[in-house]
Amino acid sequence: MFAEEKLIPVPFDVYRFDPAQGGEPRYQHYELKLAPHTPVLSGLLKIRDEVDPTLALRYSCRSAICGSCAMLVNSKSRLACRTPVGPEVAKHGRVVIDPMRNQPVLRDLVVDQRGFWSNYRRIEPRLLLDPSRPMPEGRPTQMTPAQVDRFRETPRCIACASCYSACPAVEADPEFPGPMALAKLYRFVVDPRDGAHDERLRKVQLSGLWLCLRCHLCTEACPKDVRPSERIRDLKELAVRSQGATERGSRHAVGFLENIAEAGQLNEMKLVRQTDGLVGTVGQLGQGLRLARKKPELLKKPRTIDGVEEVRKLYEALQKDEEVPL
Amino acid sequence: MQRHDVVVVGAGLAGQRAALAAAQAGADVALVSKLHPLRSHSGAAQGGINAAVGAEDSVETHIYDTVKGSDYLGDQDAIEFFCQSAGPTVVEMEHFGTIFSRGEDGSLARRAFGGAGFPRTIYAADRTGLALLQAIYEHLGGVPVTTYEEWFLLSIVVRDGRVQGIVALDRRTGAVEGIAAKAVVIATGPAGRVYGRTTNAHSCTGDGIAAAYRAGAYLKDMEFVQFHPTALLESGILITEGARGEGGYLKNRLGERFMSKYAPHVLELASRDVVSRAIVTEVNAGNGFPGGYVTLELMHLGREKVESRLQEICDFSRSFAGIDPVTQPIPVMPAQHYMMGGVGTNIRGETNLRGLYAAGEAACVSIHGANRLGGNSLLETLVFGKQAGTAAAAYAKDAPDAAVTPADVDRETAALHALEDRKDGESPQRIRADLQQTMDSRVGIYRNPDDLHRALVEVRALQARWRAVRVEDRSSTYNIDLTDALEVGHLLDLAEVIAVGAIARTESRGAHTRVDFPKRDDQNWMRHTMARRTPEGPELSYAPVAYTRWEPKERVY
């Protein structure tokens, strides 16, 4: 079990850049010999302690709980302290270290997280009480284990920003608060103590919820298995249920669903109308006509497919299954 | 220059609770932290927080267990107040939004922890610290407090017999700035990195304790260092006591549950010092596994229980040691875990300096005396964080205006430049490694006078080397080489106080075990060690222990 692990050569290529000193970003090469299970962070600290004390990075707990050491390891958002070097070397031949994405570099691997935190603050991350439902005097609120389960894995979030770094919607649109903020919002929306569920859902519909591209890269990047993309999906469902489809993204999703349930396939004309409303649809008329010239079948009402009953049953079953209890 | 009524240094549980209390009392509050608040080491606490809320439990037994656990060095008036505050504190944190684990009936779930008479430890899976830290951070987000994120405390300014504020380094820009404040609360947390084998984070370097000491505050009971019995062999990462609370076994190479020899009644649930000593005794007697360790077994609990109740432990063992606790024993050894000592305070968090307060692991009230019970320190951060914040705000209300002068700031700037301008000299990392080696090997669980004296000589030699330390990094942005150097300077001050206190205390009590004085000596040593800084090193004096109702008894489990 603790048989001496053989040391392997580990070539590191580490991103270096100090904007204050000017110059261009570059990769600096370091050669270490490490046991394969050694975390990347231990390698970087060995570089700092023994080779080059000028390397800048954030770290503290070295046990995947403080969220300081997120960075790109061979292009993937990872916590350096819980990513062993062995598999990286086996797969890529070396360990290439870059700072996280979607946050400006302050120096080397240290990024400016002010944007990340202000996006998090946008969702009002604290219990907002309903004055008509105050906390019980002098004793804790009752909460069953089943109610605790509704938080799913969101209490495990360590705010490391790996998801934020991996998210293409964050990169594309400053309106999008990012996966971590939305997972946090979900945490408050399912909290039986919180008194602002509807208000939260109303606001988030209008401030970026539907910008999520459902690529699941956040869930892939999360070192704590918080699964932000799944919670964003839940939020969308909760938002529509609580508020109706009040916004383009949600109207599109709901229209899509209704189309399929009705006919088993999409009615593109109807979907545009459902998403953008009558006025909005007029705005898209030009594009619609161009499309229709190429594909005239789009103008016809699609026929109901044969197995539509099956499709409807499937929907019903799925809906029951995925019900997010409030 | 910035100006506030109260500056709280440190944004872990103690600091944030202090800031909240001071703000609620109407003070203009600044919260200064070298890490983002959510990255504080409080987040690493796994096991839980104590409060005697069960029907079969009582505040009275919590008090008794804490007094006994402290080996009668805890101040009983403070312990009474502390235990009485436990229930309301936990309820308050629940109301702030903490997501605790629950029993079937919807009440707060509890587990048994070492040294407690009943299941008294309230928890949130095995990430209680994170759950509390998130909740207080979220709650504080709704309160007006100015936060200085990633600002590093350099010194506490004292003039005219009272505190005037602090000087700090903005790590992002490299700027050295003064923050004037009538009251300063030190809540900078642990100093575990005095040791190499420690469960503490890299950031736990006792900065605030050292700054208070340099400013003239008394450090109390610093020789009492708790070692956690079960840390992962290589990295020192903690395997929580919860693992034993849930029914884990400790075994030696012979397959024996050896705790039956040392604590026949409570076995693995004996208090930490007892278990740590037992492990070292076993390994020294040749009963350890090759390489010198014992194992913690969870296999008999079954996959379901291990994976649901002890999630993080599973994760830790798998990620950091390549061990699957569902099917394999976990190799463990004791590691430094907690400093019972710290900046000496009374029950209101006041120190001997006017306007200086302290709370949390950086402080010593003393609740824990010679040995802390698991689950009591999270509670301490919140109970005494609130006390210190409240007292600091009350004091600031009537105190005269405070000022940090340009000369105060220039002095610190010059000191930093001196480190960076040296052409040659040793690296701080080198000095740190040697210090940790000294403390690990000579000031550990079993202490003998020879090693202690040698440790002191070595620490003083290291202090001399530190005066010629050289910082190679010249950047103004996020210069860790520079903060490393400062932190090592702090660790050296504290190591010296620990060694001096341990040499002087010729008895064994709680976590302090002298092989040449194996018995507790109430006649001579039922008193707190107080260390004050002088140019010649720490000067010791002693203060009485406060008694109320509990007569010292021998501690057996």
Ligand SMILES: Cc1cc2nc3c(=O)[nH]c(=O)nc-3n(C[C@H](O)[C@H](O)[C@H](O)COP(=O)(O)OP(=O)(O)OC[C@H]3O[C@@H](n4cnc5c(N)ncnc54)[C@H](O)[C@@H]3O)c2cc1C
């Ligand atoms: C692994 C582990 C598990 C534990 N488990 C438990 C448990 O289950 N139950 C329990 O009761 N206790 C437990 N403890 C102990 C408990 O967690 C700590 O005693 C407690 O959290 C300390 O809190 P604090 O607020 O005093 O310090 P910390 O949370 O460490 O906060 C210190 C703060 O000070 C700041 N700081 C430090 N230096 C400077 C500086 N120079 N300038 C500016 N800011 C600075 C830091 O940024 C940080 O914000 C555990 C400890 C460890 C190490």
Ligand code: FES
């Ligand atoms: S160092 Fe704390 S998460 Fe990696």
